[in-house]
Amino acid sequence: xxxxxxxxxxxxxxxxxxxxxxxxxxxxxxxxxxxxxxxxxxxxxxxxxxxxxxxxxxxxxxxxxxxxxxxxxxxxxxxxxxxxxxxxxxxxxxxxxxxxxxxxxxxxxxxxxxxxxxxxxxxxxxxxxxxxxxxxxxxxxxxxxxxxxxxxxxxxxxxxxxxxxxxxxxxxxxxxxxxxxxxxxxxxxxxxxxxxxxxxxxxxxxxxxxxxxxxxxxxxxxxxxxxxxxxxxxxxxxxxxxxxxxxxxxxxx
Amino acid sequence: xxxxxxxxxxxxxxxxxxxxxxxxxxxxxxxxxxxxxxxxxxxxxxxxxxxxxxxxxxxxxxxxxxxxxxxxxxxxxxxxxxxxxxxxxxxxxxxxxxxxxxxxxxxxxxxxxxxxxxxxxxxxxxxxxxxxxxxxxxxxxxxxxxxxxxxxxxxxxxxxxxxxxxxxxxxxxxxxxxxxxxxxxxxxxxxxxxxxxxxxxxxxxxxxxxxxxxxxxxxxxxxxxxxxxxxxxxxxxxxxxxxxxxxxxxxxxxxxxxxxxxxxxxxxxxxxxxxxxxxxxxxxxxxxxxxxxxxxxxxxxxx
Ligand SMILES: Cc1cc2nc3c(=O)[nH]c(=O)nc-3n(C[C@H](O)[C@H](O)[C@H](O)COP(=O)(O)OP(=O)(O)OC[C@H]3O[C@@H](n4cnc5c(N)ncnc54)[C@H](O)[C@@H]3O)c2cc1C
Ligand SMILES: Cc1cc2nc3c(=O)[nH]c(=O)nc-3n(C[C@H](O)[C@H](O)[C@H](O)COP(=O)(O)O)c2cc1C
Ligand code: FES
Numbered sequence: 001x002x003x004x005x006x007x008x009x010x011x012x013x014x015x016x017x018x019x020x021x022x023x024x025x026x027x028x029x030x031x032x033x034x035x036x037x038x039x040x041x042x043x044x045x046x047x048x049x050x051x052x053x054x055x056x057x058x059x060x061x062x063x064x065x066x067x068x069x070x071x072x073x074x075x076x077x078x079x080x081x082x083x084x085x086x087x088x089x090x091x092x093x094x095x096x097x098x099x100x101x102x103x104x105x106x107x108x109x110x111x112x113x114x115x116x117x118x119x120x121x122x123x124x125x126x127x128x129x130x131x132x133x134x135x136x137x138x139x140x141x142x143x144x145x146x147x148x149x150x151x152x153x154x155x156x157x158x159x160x161x162x163x164x165x166x167x168x169x170x171x172x173x174x175x176x177x178x179x180x181x182x183x184x185x186x187x188x189x190x191x192x193x194x195x196x197x198x199x200x201x202x203x204x205x206x207x208x209x210x211x212x213x214x215x216x217x218x219x220x221x222x223x224x225x226x227x228x229x230x231x232x233x234x235x236x237x238x239x240x241x242x243x244x245x246x247x248x249x250x251x252x253x
Numbered sequence: 254x255x256x257x258x259x260x261x262x263x264x265x266x267x268x269x270x271x272x273x274x275x276x277x278x279x280x281x282x283x284x285x286x287x288x289x290x291x292x293x294x295x296x297x298x299x300x301x302x303x304x305x306x307x308x309x310x311x312x313x314x315x316x317x318x319x320x321x322x323x324x325x326x327x328x329x330x331x332x333x334x335x336x337x338x339x340x341x342x343x344x345x346x347x348x349x350x351x352x353x354x355x356x357x358x359x360x361x362x363x364x365x366x367x368x369x370x371x372x373x374x375x376x377x378x379x380x381x382x383x384x385x386x387x388x389x390x391x392x393x394x395x396x397x398x399x400x401x402x403x404x405x406x407x408x409x410x411x412x413x414x415x416x417x418x419x420x421x422x423x424x425x426x427x428x429x430x431x432x433x434x435x436x437x438x439x440x441x442x443x444x445x446x447x448x449x450x451x452x453x454x455x456x457x458x459x460x461x462x463x464x465x466x467x468x469x470x471x472x473x474x475x476x477x478x479x480x481x482x483x484x485x486x487x488x489x490x491x492x493x494x495x496x497x498x499x500x501x502x503x504x505x506x507x508x509x510x511x512x513x514x515x516x517x518x519x520x521x522x523x524x525x526x527x528x529x530x531x532x533x534x535x536x537x538x539x540x541x542x543x544x545x546x547x548x549x550x551x552x553x554x555x556x
Contacts, residue, residue: 001285003527042524047471048315049524095526215311215461217322218523221282223275224298224327225313227306234306234327239282 001098001220004029005091006069011084014072014150021074021118021150022084023055030067031097033057035104035126036191036211036243039071040219042093043082049095050079051216051238053191055121056128069096072121072150098219099242102126102209104133108186111135113160114177114200116142116192120151122211126189127160137161140180142196146171178203201246208246212237256547257536259293261515262415262440262492264349264376266293269505269548270533273496273519274299274353274379274419275324279338283522284345287530293515296351296379297334297342300369302361304330309463314452319471319498320520321450323464326355326384331365335372349376353419357387359407366408378414380404383421383446395421395446398433405437417441417494422474422481423449431485442485443494443517445478471520472498479511486512486553500528502535506543512553 006028015021030039033054040049056070073080086092104126111130115123120141130137137160143149144167155162163180164172173180177192178199190200191211201210214237217225221239228235230248235241257268272283274296283289307325314321328334342350352375356362362380369375382395382404394400405418418434420427422445431442447468452461460466478497486493495513499505500521508516521528536548545551 001282001526003286003525046315047317047319047520047524048313215313217313217320217520218276218526220526222278222526223313223322223523224278224307224324225322226310227312227327228310229306 002029002031002096004094004096006030006094008086008088008090008092009068010088011086013084015148017147019075021072021148023070023072024083024086026069026071026092026094027060027066029065030057030069030094032059032067033097034101035129036101036122037097037099038219038242039069040095040098040216041083043079046079046082048217049219050083051098051219053122055124057125069094072118074118095219099238100240102189102211102243104129106187106207107135107189109136110184110186111137112182112185112188112204112206113137113139114142114188114190114192114196115139116177116196117144117148119190119192119196119211122191123189124151124154124158127155127158131159138182138185139163140165140177142166142177142192143171144168198251201249209243210246210249211242212244213242214238256540257533259515259549259552260492261293261494262377262417264415266515268293268533268536269509269513269515270529271295271351271494271515271517272522272529273517274381275322276519276522279342280346281341281344283526286526289346290348291530291533292348294348294351294376295346296353296517297338298328299326299353299355299381300328300331300334300365301326301355301357302331302364304328304333311461311463312467314461314467316450316452316469316471316473319469319473320523321452321462321467321469322447323462323467325464331368335368339372339374343374350374351377351379351417353379353381355381355384357384359388359404362404363407363411367411370412370414375414377417377441378408378412379417379419379443380408381419381446383419383423393421393423395430396424398429401430402433402437405434405439409438415440417443419446420444420485421446422477422497427481428484428488431489435489435491439491441492441494441514442489443496444485445474445481445497448474448477470497472500474498475504479507482508482513483511483555500532502532502539505532505536506539506545506551509548509551510553510555512555514552
């Protein structure tokens with residue numbers, strides 16, 4: 001864990017509508033993070049920090065330990081609305097290196113990545129790392145409507161095979177991510193709203209890792225504010241999570 | 254002896270800053286970030302006889318200048334605390350530590366204290382009497398002077414360590430409860446625990462916390478805490494530890510002027526994990542500004 005001030009490089013909307021999604025790029029000293037890990041962002045005037053997943057992380061070749069961090073966030077309340085006001089050169093206090101992240105070691109050769117809504121951002125970093133390892137990465141991105149779709153092109157640029165689903169059928173395949181499942185997958189990784197995770201958990205037989213959300217007091221294991229019951233005992237979403245293996249999940253919290 | 258040093262029930266602290274129970278785990282998460290031996294001491298997570306999962310999620314809600322929590326005393330139970338957590342704690346913290354004890358019956362408190370009594374590195378026992386009394390109709394031990402006194406009397410018999418009783422602010426007359434504890438042999442009083450509160454999600458019309466209500470902490474409660482510390486410190490002869498919304502060196506000094514011999518810092522640790530070392534570093538500068546030579550001189554100095 002590191003607590004540093006990061007500088008905003010860019011901050012722009014990716015979608016429009018009632019709850020638009022924005023992308024912010026920050027730069028500064030962070031922990032070297034893995035896909036599936038998250039950061040906690042402090043906002044002046046808001047007491048608690050906001051947990052946001054790492055969407056991308058690139059080390060600055062000129063200065064080791066300095067990273068370019070990309071986050072993608074949806075405006076759902078006051079804190080995420082505050083974030084849209086940040087301009088290049090503004091600074092944010094960010095705790096980095098939080099959570100366990102995905103385990104890439106047993107992905108097999110044909111991993112399937114499933115992202116629903118703002119569960120999509122961590123899948124970008126994961127796809128990038130798996131592709132670096134030479135895996136045949138397929139991605140399914142699920143949204144409600146066409147005007148909510150983001151990052152499709154970005155995933156294709158990485159070299160992933162991308163399917164987009166929309167619930168109303170206005171773009172890509174009509175339905176949920178679970179309506180577009182391909183065969184021949186070696187493992188899966190999922191992040192999205194809980195109903196999606198439940199459906200994925202039920203429908204896919206391959207080994208899986210799923211990422212969870214919880215309201216957090218600290219984000220680094222100190223307050224017990226986020227503990228879930230799992231088959232492997234009590235786990236803090238912020239510390240032993242947010243990623244759980246499918247066999248650990250009890251769905252009773 | 255440094256100018257930040259204070260005495261707490263016969264044990265010297267290098268400074269009066271003490272992370273509060275439930276906001277500092279067993280210390281080692283913070284030890285990743287800084288050397289926690291800079292602290293006066295710290296109060297570890299509330300420990301009960303049996304393991305507890307606590308309340309369902311969500312357990313946390315934000316408020317203006319604060320937060321609600323309904324963690325529900327999640328802890329591994331006293332035996333696992335002694336066998337697993339404390340050895341890890343002692344690797345990173347080398348000063349006497351404060352044990353925080355919770356219970357749902359007098360026997361529960363007594364049994365936890367009895368087991369912790371054998372642990373040498375525990376300097377003080379902080380007894381949290383805010384929990385509901387399962388044998389007494391569910392009312393908190395801390396809301397009735399008689400019930401509070403009965404806890405103190407019972408645990409006093411099984412410990413020679415300094416006994417600090419942590420009071421709930423959810424009462425009409427906190428002074429009478431503090432005095433009842435002093436009469437039965439408490440060595441100190443700490444206050445305040447969280448104030449009962451609630452938030453509702455406007456979209457779903459449901460309480461944000463699964464438990465419906467939770468405890469309010471953070472800067473929002475500082476003036477309430479300060480008032481109670483002031484009232485209790487004037488009424489008892491034993492030392493008082495002040496807490497509730499402390500997040501700066503100025504807050505520490507204000508609490509001490511109101512009568513606190515030492516100060517605990519809770520929620521501030523969660524949002525700024527470096528809150529305590531920053532306060533300790535700031536104290537000498539702030540003392541200089543207000544012409545304070547030794548912190549001990551200002552305890553109860555309010556006029
Ligand atoms: C590990 C993790 C990773 C996340 N990654 C992303 C991401 O990459 N992109 C993204 O858009 N969102 C992400 N979220 C959800 C994001 O944290 C919330 O949308 C955000 O905190 C809402 O803040 P607000 O002030 O706008 O909402 P408000 O409702 O005003 O917030 C009030 C309080 O509730 C908390 N809260 C509200 N909704 C959530 C939620 N869904 N999860 C956790 N806390 C919540 C806030 O943090 C704040 O403390 C993630 C959540 C977690 C736990
Ligand atoms: C997440 C959380 C967990 C807590 N757990 C305990 C506990 O186990 N035992 C206890 O005596 N107090 C507990 N408290 C209360 C704090 O120790 C402290 O009395 C209170 O939060 C007021 O201080 P603050 O405003 O600085 O946080 C907890 C507080 C928080 C925020
Ligand atoms: S949010 Fe504090 S322990 Fe997870």
